[in-house]
Amino acid sequence: xxxxxxxxxTTTLRLTIALLVSIAGLAVALxxxxxxxxxxxxxxxxxxxxxEPPTAPPTPPRKNSYTCPAYSGIDRAxxxxxxxxxxxxxxxxxxxxxxxxxxxxxxRVNPDKNPSWYMWLHSLRWLGQGIxxxxxxxxxxxxxxxxxxxDWVNDNPYSWKSDVGAYESTMHRTNVxxxxxxxxxxxxxxxxxxxxxxxxxxxLLDHAxxxxxxxxxxxxxxxxxxxxxxxxxxxxxxNDLKKVAVDRLTGAIKTSIDTQGSTNEQSTAYAQFNYAxxxxxxxxxxxxxxxxxxxxxxxxxxxxxxxxxxxNSLGNLPQIGDSEVVRTVPVQGTVLEYAGTLGKQxxxxxxxxxxxxxxxxxxxxxxxxxxxxxxxxxxSIRFGPSRKLHGHEDHTSITYTSHGRDILIDGGHxxxxxxxxxSWAKSQFSHNVMTVESTxxxxxxxxxxxxxxxxxxxxxELKDKLGAGIDRTRDVLVLKDPDxxxxxxxxxxxxxxxxxxxxxxxxxxxVVVTGNDRVVARKPGDRVKTTLLQIPFGQDTTPIETATGxxxxxxxxxYLTIDKKVPSPVVQFNRSGKSxxxxxxxxxxxxxxxxxxxxxxxxxxxxxxxxxxxVTTVVAISQDGTMQRIK
Numbered sequence: 001x002x003x004x005x006x007x008x009x010t011t012t013l014r015l016t017i018a019l020l021v022s023i024a025g026l027a028v029a030l031x032x033x034x035x036x037x038x039x040x041x042x043x044x045x046x047x048x049x050x051x052e053p054p055t056a057p058p059t060p061p062r063k064n065s066y067t068c069p070a071y072s073g074i075d076r077a078x079x080x081x082x083x084x085x086x087x088x089x090x091x092x093x094x095x096x097x098x099x100x101x102x103x104x105x106x107x108r109v110n111p112d113k114n115p116s117w118y119m120w121l122h123s124l125r126w127l128g129q130g131i132x133x134x135x136x137x138x139x140x141x142x143x144x145x146x147x148x149x150x151d152w153v154n155d156n157p158y159s160w161k162s163d164v165g166a167y168e169s170t171m172h173r174t175n176v177x178x179x180x181x182x183x184x185x186x187x188x189x190x191x192x193x194x195x196x197x198x199x200x201x202x203x204l205l206d207h208a209x210x211x212x213x214x215x216x217x218x219x220x221x222x223x224x225x226x227x228x229x230x231x232x233x234x235x236x237x238x239n240d241l242k243k244v245a246v247d248r249l250t251g252a253i254k255t256s257i258d259t260q261g262s263t264n265e266q267s268t269a270y271a272q273f274n275y276a277x278x279x280x281x282x283x284x285x286x287x288x289x290x291x292x293x294x295x296x297x298x299x300x301x302x303x304x305x306x307x308x309x310x311x312n313s314l315g316n317l318p319q320i321g322d323s324e325v326v327r328t329v330p331v332q333g334t335v336l337e338y339a340g341t342l343g344k345q346x347x348x349x350x351x352x353x354x355x356x357x358x359x360x361x362x363x364x365x366x367x368x369x370x371x372x373x374x375x376x377x378x379x380s381i382r383f384g385p386s387r388k389l390h391g392h393e394d395h396t397s398i399t400y401t402s403h404g405r406d407i408l409i410d411g412g413h414x415x416x417x418x419x420x421x422x423s424w425a426k427s428q429f430s431h432n433v434m435t436v437e438s439t440x441x442x443x444x445x446x447x448x449x450x451x452x453x454x455x456x457x458x459x460x461e462l463k464d465k466l467g468a469g470i471d472r473t474r475d476v477l478v479l480k481d482p483d484x485x486x487x488x489x490x491x492x493x494x495x496x497x498x499x500x501x502x503x504x505x506x507x508x509x510x511v512v513v514t515g516n517d518r519v520v521a522r523k524p525g526d527r528v529k530t531t532l533l534q535i536p537f538g539q540d541t542t543p544i545e546t547a548t549g550x551x552x553x554x555x556x557x558x559y560l561t562i563d564k565k566v567p568s569p570v571v572q573f574n575r576s577g578k579s580x581x582x583x584x585x586x587x588x589x590x591x592x593x594x595x596x597x598x599x600x601x602x603x604x605x606x607x608x609x610x611x612x613x614x615v616t617t618v619v620a621i622s623q624d625g626t627m628q629r630i631k
Contacts, residue, residue: 075128103147266391359384
């Protein structure tokens with residue numbers, strides 16, 4: 001079903017890759033009643049504002065034409081001059097001499113024991129500049145890239161599955177070999193592969209055999225593998241290989257991107273990558289005479305809406321799962337254009353909040369209607385199925401932007417080297433959640449129990465089991481004017497536990513703790529600050545703890561990219577016992593604004609009276625945890 005579109009009632013409760021294809025259009029949205037019952041259909045108001053662009057005349061399919069893909073930027077750090085020296089560069093590792101200067105490469109070298117460095121070495125994508133030069137007639141470049149590729153084939157005979165770097169990079173290397181084959185034909189101005197390059201077709205058939213026997217399934221690896229297999233079939237005119245690939249792609253699209261536009265990767269960065277990847281899939285199929293059908297187009301259209309709603313007020317995707325800090329790509333003619341240009345171009349979306357069954361809530365105060373796009377507040381909340389693929393232990397976690405900056409951040413993505421840093425980055429301890437120390441290895445399903453969407457507030461209740469006998473509940477109330485969050489965490493267990501609610505802040509923030517109820521975080525000289533309140537509710541508060549740049553145990557870090565981590569403060573509210581009740585307020589304001597609170601009782605309800613920058617707001621908290629803005 002499409003993304004649930006939530007509207008207000010008294011009881012009612014949403015790559016930078018050149019292959020991105022321009023498409024627009026919005027599907028039916030839904031209204032979810034307060035009780036969590038089945039949604040009922042409702043018209044999508046964006047349809048009247050976002051017409052479909054005129055359909056371009058179809059490009060006549062060209063038989064057996066396969067487009068050589070780009071090299072993902074890996075070639076930029078590896079100019080042709082370096083290839084003549086058998087020197088390879090990737091990431092932050094210095095240029096490394098990996099051969100004897102003749103194209104004879106040591107394929108087992110890995111100076112930093114970095115699996116990504118090693119995998120991209122075996123991908124051969126670093127030969128891209130040399131292959132491009134060869135395609136234009138540079139015979140010396142053709143000789144060198146051919147020598148290196150042939151050396152890989154000789155030194156890594158089929159099957160190379162025992163070498164994880166060679167195994168993982170098979171689909172990428174396949175495309176490089178196809179690109180090399182095309183460069184041989186164009187560079188030598190011939191329509192038939194010379195006999196001296198017969199090894200190249202033999203290598204492609206070996207890769208085809210490997211890809212048929214070792215398919216990764218319905219996610220981006222499997223999609224890439226299917227496209228590479230299709231590329232071999234298209235290049236060598238093997239309809240049997242094309243059919244296997246098409247059958248896999250036809251089934252995979254229905255799992256890779258669901259009907260609401262969520263991908264199965266559990267990562268925002270990989271969601272954007274999949275948008276581009278499936279655009280390439282449709283293009284590749286059509287150019288080799290295969291009708292891509294309508295499903296890819298329809299699922300990508302929903303994914304574009306998903307990515308637009310996920311885009312925060314800074315123009316970035318929140319770091320969910322294995323995601324670096326990634327800008328939203330403004331794809332012309334889609335809802336991504338407005339989101340990706342910070343409201344400068346395109347048609348403004350009207351859907352403000354979206355809830356997705358795959359476990360995502362994206363919300364915002366607006367799209368720049370009454371204040372600047374970058375001054376809106378935006379948030380994400382995670383729930384749903386347990387961790388898989390590129391997901392993290394981030395259920396119930398929140399990210400938040402407001403006042404033109406990040407307020408609550410995620411710990412980020414440390415890369416794929418399995419060490420203590422990756423263990424921390426994927427764990428509950430690098431996210432804005434209530435942690436339970438004894439459940440670090442648990443992978444719970446988390447349910448969104450209730451939600452209520454109103455003009456100036458949104459309320460959500462999430463529940464899961466962190467382990468045997470340990471229940472966790474998070475209630476979140478997001479307010480507009482003043483923009484702030486109220487979060488109630490509750491834990492119940494059959495044994496004594498250590499509970500901690502963590503709030504991860506950007507690395508430029510300096511924190512000052514005042515008593516047991518208040519932390520103020522601010523970048524020196526900035527006009528914005530964040531006040532975090534720990535408010536007594538059901539239990540006495542305990543001393544507030546903070547950590548920044550801690551290494552044993554790891555805490556207080558932010559990975560902006562897999563190669564760049566910076567010390568970042570974490571605020572920690574703690575409880576011990578068989579139960580925990582932790583009430584937090586996150587209030588971003590002007591740096592000179594006053595933030596205060598009082599509590600009172602109204603029957604069985606607790607009234608939280610907040611005064612933020614001169615504006616008084618009242619929140620009612622019921623005994624069952626329900627929170628409602630009443631002023």
